[in-house]
Amino acid sequence: MGDVFRDERSFYRLLLAAGGVIAVLKGLRLPYIWAATQAQIDYRSGYLRRGLFGEVCRRLHVPTWHYSVFCVVAFGLLAGFFWLLARSVR
Secondary structure (H helix, E strand, O other): OHHHHHOHHHHHHHHHHHHHHHHHHHHOOOOOHHHHHHOOOOHHHOOOOOHHHHHHHHHOOOOOOOHHHHHHHHHHHHHHHHHHHHHHHO
């Protein structure tokens, strides 16, 4: 374990792997209903901090008001982030 902290590259790989494990453990559940309601917010009523996701879904005509569709979109985003994490670790 001491060798991990001597080499900067192996330290960052360990850090990315630990972050990936934490993300997997946090992501292995269905999204909360509150998150599904917050996904409905878009920029039609002005600038909001959480409006980007809702605006993108509205422009792509993704019906996020259905909870099952919202779950599929959320798991798709999670899979995309796992792919990016795996590429950056490799």
